[in-house]
Amino acid sequence: MSKIKFSSPRDAEDAFYQAIENADLPAMMAVWSDDDASVCIHPGAPRLEGRGQIRESWQEIFESGPAMTFEVSDERITEDTNLAIHLVREEIAIEGELVSVMLSTNIYHRFNDSWRMxxxxxxxxxxxIMDEYDLIPEVPAVLH
Structure with a gap:
């Protein structure tokens, strides 16, 4: 496990978003748990399990994508002694232009006095998504 210690879930979360903005794979993986039960689900992508798959996905994102900045808001946080659940809204910008808004769940656990994702x-x-469909008249608004 990484020698970096995160004293709170907030510290781990701040490091997570900073690693994305800096496209810093070692910093990203320092946030993640060593547990093979770790899971990452990127928008529209399949579930990734374990550090190996998670590392590969972030490496691909950092190598192929443009630099992103995140504005995290609308936080809903539930924490106890060893588990923290953060529900957040992410506004993602590229070169200062808002390109995407995501709803994300980040779960952290405390292991050996350090919080990990x-x-x-x-x-x-x-x-x-619905607003985008509203701009296209030939696409019906159907839920199922």
Whole structure:
């Protein structure tokens, strides 16, 4: 496990978003738990399990994508002694232009006096998806 210690879930979360903005794979993996039960679900992508798959996905994102900045808001946080659940809204910008809004769940657990990410699950904000469909008259608004 990484020697970096995160004294709170907030410290781990701040490091997570900083690692994305800096496209820093070692910093990203320092946030993640060593537990093979760790899960990452990127928007529209399949579930990734374990550090190996999670590392590969972030490496691909950092190597192939443009630099992103995140504005995290609308936080809903539930914490106890060893587990923290953060529900957040992420506004993602590229070169200062808002390109995406995601709703994400980040789950952290405390292990050996350090907080680590166990789950990151992100998906597009539904209201924004529906707004895009509203601009296209030939696409019916059907739920199922």
């Amino acid at each position: 166990m789950l990151h699950h992100s998906s597009p904000e539904p209201e924004l």
